[in-house]
Amino acid sequence: MKKSKAVTSESVMTQSRPDFSDNMKQPNDKESRYCTRCARALKACLCEYIQQVPHLAPLHILQHPNEVAHPKGTAALLAASLSHARIHVGENFADADWLNALLADPKVQCYLLWPDDEALTLAQVREGRGQAREVHFILLDGTWRKAYRMLHSNPALLGLPRITLGAMAGQYSIRKKPFPEALSTLEAGYHLLSQWEAEPERFAPLMNLFTELNRQWHDFAQGRRA
Numbered sequence: 693m694k695k696s697k698a699v700t701s702e703s704v705m706t707q708s709r710p711d712f713s714d715n716m717k718q719p720n721d722k723e724s725r726y727c728t729r730c731a732r733a734l735k736a737c738l739c740e741y742i743q744q745v746p747h748l749a750p751l752h753i754l755q756h757p758n759e760v761a762h763p764k765g766t767a768a769l770l771a772a773s774l775s776h777a778r779i780h781v782g783e784n785f786a787d788a789d790w791l792n793a794l795l796a797d798p799k800v801q802c803y804l805l806w807p808d809d810e811a812l813t814l815a816q817v818r819e820g821r822g823q824a825r826e827v828h829f830i831l832l833d834g835t836w837r838k839a840y841r842m843l844h845s846n847p848a849l850l851g852l853p854r855i856t857l858g859a860m861a862g863q864y865s866i867r868k869k870p871f872p873e874a875l876s877t878l879e880a881g882y883h884l885l886s887q888w889e890a891e892p893e894r895f896a897p898l899m900n901l902f903t904e905l906n907r908q909w910h911d912f913a914q915g916r917r918a
């Protein structure tokens with residue numbers, strides 16, 4: 693994985709490998725109501741269900757600032773569950789040096805998860821791909837409108853080949869979806885990497901975590917109704 697350049701206000705790493713293993717040993721900040729590891733409220737901490745999965749293709753999550761503290765966001769859970777995932781917070785990625793260097797790297801081919809009409813399936817990517825280039829994936833974490841603006845903030849990002857996971861009903865029942873097949877970030881990361889690396893069993897901890905998250909929210913909703 694490429695080293696990121698100095699962190700700027702537009703590209704703040706909230707989770708990074710390989711620091712996460714050290715992070716897990718740190719005690720939580722007693723002054724904060726939020727877990728420093730999974731970014732969730734302490735009473736909703738899911739760290740005990742997070743199991744870091746090794747994988748080959750690095751995943752870069754571009755996260756809109758509104759999503760950082762969103763109680764129903766799942767990007768931090770996804771990043772914490774993967775050995776080569778990183779969150780970069782920002783709205784405008786035009787001047788993100790790490791991203792521009794990555795997109796210009798001739799040894800790397802990035803694919804953007806963006807399921808529009810031109811998007812390729814992972815099978816099509818696999819067929820058409822030269823063996824020489826290292827595959828990286830980029831995922832945008834934000835509402836549809838915010839993600840669209842993030843995408844358009846960087847012409848090289850906009851020009852990337854796009855991929856779709858195909859028709860796949862999200863199981864995420866706790867957050868309003870813009871369209872029926874919308875997946876949570878955690879589900880999208882799971883389907884993307886388990887399909888690409890063709891080994892769903894290895895990625896099972898991500899779906900276990902997702903199940904736990906849903907269980908927690910349903911319990912919470914029922915508790916409120918009681």
Ligand SMILES: [Zn+2]
Pocket residue numbers: 727728729730731732737738739740
């Ligand atoms: Zn936690």
